[in-house]
Amino acid sequence: MRGLKQKLAAGIALVVVAGSVAFVAPVVAEDNRAVPQTRAEVQASFAPLVKETHGAVVNVYAERIVERRTNPFAGDPFFEQFFGQRFPNRTEKQSSLGSGVIVEANGTVVTNNHVIEGADDIKVALSDGREFPVKVLLKDERLDLAVLKIDAKENLPVLKIADSDRIEVGDLVLAIGNPFGVGQTVTSGIVSGLARNQVSEGDFGFFIQTDAAINPGNSGGALMNMNGELIGLNTAIFSKGGGSNGVGFAIPANLVKVFLAAADSGAKAFERPYVGATFEPVTSDVADALGLKKVLGALVVKTVEGGPAAKAGIKAGQVITAVNGIPVEHPDALNYRLTTAGVGKPVTLTVMEEGRERQVELTLSGAPETRPRDEKAITGENPFSGATVGNLSPKLAYELQMPTETTGVVITKVEDGSVADRLGFKPRDIIVSVNGTEVASSADMAKVARSQPNFWRVEINRNGQTLRQIFR
Template sequence: MHRSPLSLVLSGIAGLVIIMFLAHFVAPTDLGESHPTIDQLKTSAVATPVASTSSAADGTVKTVPESRAEMQMSFSPLVKQTANAVVNVYAEKLVESRSPLADDPFLQQFFGQRMPNRSEKQSSLGSGVIVGADGIVVTNNHVIEGADDIKVALADGREFESKVVLKDDRLDLAVLKIEGSAPFQTIPLGDSDSVEVGDLVLAIGNPFGVGQTVTSGIVSALARNQVTPGSDFGFFIQTDAAINPGNSGGGLIDMKGELIGINTAIFSRGGGSNGVGFAIPANLVKVFIESAKGGTGSFVRPFIGASFEPVTSEVADALGLDRARGALVSSVIEGGPAEKAGIRPGEVVTAVNGIAVEHPDALGYRLTTVGIGKDARLSVANNGKVREVTLRLERAPETAPRDERLIEGRTPFAGAVVGNLSPRLADELHMSAASEGVVITAVNRGSPAARVGFAPKDIIIAVNGVPIDKTETLVKAAADDPAFWRVEIERDGQRIRQFFR
């Protein structure tokens, strides 16, 4: 159908009116936050001096952004600066499993309950960050725990054997040393105390073993506790940057290209990222690395000589606090650093060196980052008043000879290493400093002690009715070789009675 010239003219006029209407009334709306336009970002990038340049595949030159506004264009320059220092960590260990034939009645006629276990290799993967040009790598302890062989793969594809320099299960940190030619690219350690909620961050790691992956997000919260069971300090940086299995040990990077945390855990129902990830702060990582360089073989925590509890609303009201915060002193060990500093049960520690303490885990974190042999200034509240005390941070004392011994012979304890408890040994085993008696410090794999279920940190209370107060007493009791064993132990605060033939 042909349209008349008049209708075409009218259609054109109507279209022009519609365009003018849209241009006037449907302009971009300010929703309360000013966002720079692309042209503004380009102008800003040109006006600001750049640190370096790089060429894209099409030959165009990309400038490295030096402002937050410029960073909105791309994180790629920051990734190029840091990604090569994030490595993949592959750990392999030999694990024993019960033979499927162990319950076969015919074979039990010959082997009884002594059917040999079978061994198989088990592999795990994670991430790590190179923090020393000589090949020092920081990762999570759970990535390499129990590993017999550890390999580190660099971003460029090179692989190196590595050895464990220091590890600690309660901190969930480990330091590795790459056995290869130096120097290696590193990421500098930042100041995690300067991190604020809302800061932009990158998480770099090896999720699900697919290869190096970069995700972005912000710092969602600080000083998170109750994140990982058994953790020494509940003091994590929370981020919404995607962290998945395999990211453990990888780096949380700020916009200055500095390491502000080691990615460690996530809250997830399905195993993948839900935008709730946690990282160990860099300031704790620094102390751990220094301990590794000291060659002590174990991470030494400061001995406070006191026990602490969270502050409830009732306690806060009774002590004149504005709210429930701080660490309530529940007990003080005689002659310990806390008693020497004048700290008494019932008082509340509210700050360390002027930094507020919200809960007991935060107190432990703050004191650990101060370091052994140094003084910490504590703010202590009681009856509505706050006073300052000086706490000298010491290593836990060895009040009794350790006298570690390997138990041998025809006894259910055979293959167990035992020692006399002291605050220092208790600290090494991550036990209460007030623990006393004879404790199992290690159990040899496949030994009688392992088969009957003894484990490190078990305190041996009595054997066949004989109280065990020192290792010598246990050795004598084990040498009697009775036909029947009646053993009483303490495990995680619970008394357990066991019977063996």
């Protein structure tokens, strides 16, 4: 089987590069990859590898109940004050389809979070057609990963998780999933690029790029190497029309591995390392000014006083170029390397300053709660009624998907249909001041809400923008 896989990898490589073997000199790498030399090698097939692995790729069905407004004035406080809820909203069922990969024989499945997000009912269908209800063990919107569990009462076929740091541009890959719901489909291609960022809307930016055809429904499916191992979880495509244009992206297997370990440990939320610093990409101007030979790395913009980076001697103006000897292409790559290293683990950062390189030792830890959140639910006759506020700390900011250096009093949640909801307040809004008085703590906010002014002049910070509003 091993010899067949090697011949297979070589055979497809020939099709990609040329069209003639007569004048191609043998090229053999240290890992035994080679250009095919015989007709038999050229005619090699993926079929044995697919038969061996396809049973570990499943379909994931998610259903959600959504509410549709039948009255255009529904939710309008003025209208409802006079007419009430005379037009009940209509509910309807929405279904979505994705893929998943069995990674543990006990029925543990990994998939994308967006496949199951907001679902009221989730089922997994095996390649033999059997369906099972699902228990969600762990999910994370920012990483777009989810771990599910089914109980098949038997050991299931699995895909072994490979070391995705070992893959190279040009390696052959197979993508297995259920595009458009037509049934399990296998496509082939190569690794087109590594460390791709600015692919999704989340704050995670480190993807494997492939030209293997990926379409809607492939999300959560397997990107597999020629050893039948999982190297990535298919996640996104670049396409104007919704179909494959040969530019697909997968979450690296090493991140999947760390996330799976957190789920197996019983964690209720995935914790990423907290460095206490903000970073920007290195531009050509910055590289020239700092004496860097290459335009890559993460430029330190500022550090949090007393944070791990500051304690390790990292300062603004320095550039992180590697983690444990692995080059860092951009800030998203730094984030990925620290995340896959794991909380509690020591790392060695390569730091460049004024053309000189030095090594900095850092033990990774989770985001601390440097200030008690002291969450308070606001009630009564005021614009904030129905909102819950808390004191920001790196830990709370991380949980709310905000920059961990953000400070202030933040709205952590808003009840549906409440006064705060109808007036447009949202989670992650930072309350700066009310009636000209700075709001320094959640206790201050609760006290202000109990006052009875003739009007409310509110200033909030939303995603870095200052908004001012007056309520009577």
